[in-house]
Amino acid sequence: MSDSSPARPTAVLDVWCELQCTDCRTALDDLRALRARYGDRLELRLRHFPLDKHKHAFAAAQAAEEAAAQGQGWPYVEAVLGRVAELDRAGERMLVDTARELGLDAEEFDTALIDGRHILIVDADQAEGKAIGVTGTPTYVIGGERLDGGKSQEGIRERIEEIADRLLAAPRA
Numbered sequence: 001m002s003d004s005s006p007a008r009p010t011a012v013l014d015v016w017c018e019l020q021c022t023d024c025r026t027a028l029d030d031l032r033a034l035r036a037r038y039g040d041r042l043e044l045r046l047r048h049f050p051l052d053k054h055k056h057a058f059a060a061a062q063a064a065e066e067a068a069a070q071g072q073g074w075p076y077v078e079a080v081l082g083r084v085a086e087l088d089r090a091g092e093r094m095l096v097d098t099a100r101e102l103g104l105d106a107e108e109f110d111t112a113l114i115d116g117r118h119i120l121i122v123d124a125d126q127a128e129g130k131a132i133g134v135t136g137t138p139t140y141v142i143g144g145e146r147l148d149g150g151k152s153q154e155g156i157r158e159r160i161e162e163i164a165d166r167l168l169a170a171p172r173a
Contacts (some may be wrong), residue, residue: 009140011038012044012045013034013049013142014162015031015047015139016048016139016141017046017049017077018050018051018060018061019080020050021085023137023149025082027149033157034164035094038164046073046074047128047129048121050126058122061122061125062116062119063096063109063112064080065103065110065118065122066099066113067104069112070108075102076098076099079098079102080094099124133146135148136148137149137150138153143163
């Protein structure tokens with residue numbers, strides 16, 4: 001028996017993030033609130049934008065992709081962002097330890113960081129971000145609008161909600 005009900009409208013929020021960024025850690029509360037409000041009607045997509053000033057950010061982005069490949073992308077991202085200062089000190093060891101603590105295959109993380117299997121995804125995200133004007137993190141893109149949370153998170157969630165509500169109310173063609 002097929003479900004003949006129409007698909008619920010969805011909106012996409014791209015979150016350009018860097019896992020060694022304290023502003024991105026602060027933004028987690030807003031992302032959790034958005035997830036709670038919209039559930040699966042708002043697709044949150046992590047987009048990588050490692051900044052040169054953070055020496056472990058590129059490895060952290062690759063590790064987040066490995067976590068996603070193992071089915072735990074957002075839990076891993078939240079765990080790493082919750083430990084930004086530790087990432088500064090411990091680097092890649094902390095990324096693998098966090099995977100192990102979440103019950104992920106830590107050896108596979110270690111191998112992924114060595115063989116670079118996720119580098120192309122991270123590079124592509126960063127290139128796309130630069131192309132659309134992302135200069136810092138967090139930066140949000142929803143409904144064609146770019147919102148810079150790196151300057152201030154003040155009012156960002158409300159603005160995202162306004163755009164999401166408009167997108168979700170729009171009739172689907």
